[in-house]
Amino acid sequence: MELDIFNPSRHIRRIVLFWLSMLLAIFTSLFSYLSFMIDQHFILALVQLIFACISTYVCYQSYKQDCSFSLAIVYCLASIIVVGIATFIRPLNYGVYVWACLFPILFYLVLNKKQSTTAASFALAIQLFVLSMKEQSNDGYIHIQLLVNFVLCYLCIWLAAHMLEAKRQTSEISLGQLASRDALTGVHNRLALIHNFERYRQESATLPLSLLVLDLDFFKDVNDRYGHTTGDRVLVQTAALIDSFTDEHLVYRIGGEEFCIALHNxxxxxxxIKAEQIRIAIEENVFNHSETPISLTASIGIYQCDHFKSLEEVLDIADKQLYRAKNNGRNQVMVCNSEQDKLACSQINY
Structure with a gap:
């Protein structure tokens, strides 16, 4: 099971679902055997056996990968059905209805918050309907107390699961921002590029994807002359300027003064054209502030990706175009088309 740092609870949720579904598969298999061999409840035995098979499959899927949405829906419905039927067939003193208290935990493991709320409401309504259909015990007051205690217990577990899920989502959004954003400039970082590239690579099989690698020319001189505080301010301003030209495309800071822009479709x-707009904007912009203005230029390398290459290969090719631009005088754009040989990449002069 791989760990996703942008969704840290995903790994834990899969482990919990793995063991929970395994235990449910074992228990319902045992209950199915007892229903068939001892109680002669053949319909209940069959339903429990089917649920045990579904639990086994969910256990396998949760070990290999995340459960699909359709499988999650089937598993939730199957759990409601098997507990409902068992509650209806078995006497109340068997306490089968207690298993319904697992519903909120199970639902929030496999569904999102909104879907889990709907599923938990539906499951509670079904269970209350089944319990109301049961023949009351000799003391009706005891039966009412049973319903009240069951509902209160179910609601408490449901509330706890809902609050934990809400907190988890909020925490993961915050952690995702911290993990994927560059602390200085606020644009995405290299880790975010690594995380997103697999999706980019798959999309490039059907839609064109171009990668721009941009490096500020002689930026070391800015740090040496004006200090690192000023250099940091210039980097923040540069990132904001680049970001203003990229629309819905993402900007990544992948090095000290090196940025990457992923241009979808x-x-x-x-x-x-986009690279030239960014290059001219940087050349014409006045950085720092009016009292100590700083002028900069940028060299840019472009590569149109294909779905066969890894991120390292793509960045390596784009970097080669970037350094070709620097070697040819800086403040220019170099482009390489993936359909051509790397050595045949053409130069763009302006």
């Missing part, structure tokens, strides 16, 4: 010619 953008071919090499469109990427060249």
């Amino acid at each position: 953008t071919n090499i010619m469109q990427a060249r």
Whole structure:
């Protein structure tokens, strides 16, 4: 089971679901055997056996990968059905209805918060309907107390599960922001690029994807002359300027003064136009502040990705174009088309 740092609870939830579904598969298999061999409840035995099989499959899927939405829905409905039927068939003193208290925990493991709320409400309504259909015991007051205690226990577990899920979502959003954002500039970082690249690679099989790698020319001189505080301020301003030209595309800071822009649904010619707009904007912008203005230029390398290459290969090719730009005088754009040989990458002069 792999750990996703942008969804840290995913790993834990899969482990919990794995063991819970395994235990449910074992218990319902045992209950099915007892229903068939001892109590002669063949319908109940069959329902329990089917649920045990579904639990086994969910256990296998949770070990290999996340459960699909359709499987999650089937599992939730199956759990409601098997507990409902068992509650209806078995006497109340067997306490089968107590298993319904697992519903909120199970639902919040496999569904999102809104879906879990709906499922938990539906499950409670079904269970109350089944219990009301049962023949009351000799003392009706005891039966009412049973219903009240069951509902209160169910609601408490439901509330706890709901609050934990809400807190989990809020925490993971915050942690995701911390993990994926560059602390200085606020744009995405290299870790976020690594995390997103697999999706980019798959999308590039059907839609063009171009990667821009941008490096500020002679930025070391800015740090040496004006100090690192000023250099940091210039980096923040540069990131904001680049971000203003990228629309819905994501900007990543992948090095000290090196940035990467992933241009979705953008071919090499469109990427060249966008890169030139960014280059001119940086050249014409006045950085720092009016009292100590700083002028900068940038060199940019472009590569149109294909779905066969890894991130390291893509960045390596784009970096080669970037350094070609620097070697040819800086403040220019170099482009390489993935359909051509790396050595045949063409130079764009302005």
